Amino acid sequence: MNGTRTIATAGRVLRQLSHDPRSIVLMLVAPSLLVGLFAWLFSAQAGVFDRIGAPILALFPFVVMFLITSITTLRERRSGTLERLMTTPLGKGDFIVGYALAFGAMATLQAVITVSFAVGVCGLTVDGALWQLGLVAVVDAILGTALGLLASAFARTEFQAVQFMPLLVFPQIILGGLFMPRDQMPDVLFAISDWLPLSHAIDAINAVTAGDSGWHVVRPLLIVIAFALGCLILASLTLRRRTP
Secondary structure (H helix, E strand, C coil), X not given: CCHHHHHHHHHHHHHHHHCCHHHHHHHHCHHHHHHHHHHHHCCCCCCHHHHHHHHHHHHHHHHHHHHHHHHHHHHHHHCCHHHHHXXXXXXXXXXXXXXXXXXXXXXXXXXXXXXXXXXHCCCCCXXXXXXXXHHHHHHHHHHHHHHHHHHHCCCCCHHHHHHCHHHHCHHHHHHCXXXXXXXXXXXXXXXXXXXXXXXXXXXXXXXXXXXXXXXXXXXXXXXXXXXXXXXXXXXXXXXXXXXX
């Protein structure tokens, strides 16, 4: 992997995104609007949004980045762009890490906007540091990016990329602790949830909002980072130049 080629790939992706206002709106604005919808929905029920608002901050960036990344990467392959790039010295690792850097930059901006909106406009109560809340949201969005890159390696069409959501995303939403605390789940489901990265992302963000610090935040965050790195490595190993 070459650093110059990786940075060049990230720059190319960001330039492409700058010409796609719909994707920019989806990445930067949609999560905040969804958080605002939940805050409005439970505005008459004291304390409810404070309980579910933090997990939502982990959920929506994850889902949005998964969709955008998987579809965009698959479009590169189907259009023949990836095949042409692979005739140059660009390697698969350069391509994958370049994409991760580009979407990671967008994820950082997305996290700043979403967390600021949730706390400043929707009134989410956070006992911990706001920068920690933003950090968890960024890492979670990068996880969605990594899973999207991995899913795109196995999909043939954009529709198939979306079909990976019931397999890779929905189980994590159900078992992640949003609808029920994980320690109250049946033992088998709790054990399964321990192997799902979104569960640990929600644990980390709940720890921050509760004012916990140290290992309570660092441990689940490191697990999410490890999952994201693993997905990026698998994506680089399974990346195909084009879709048959």
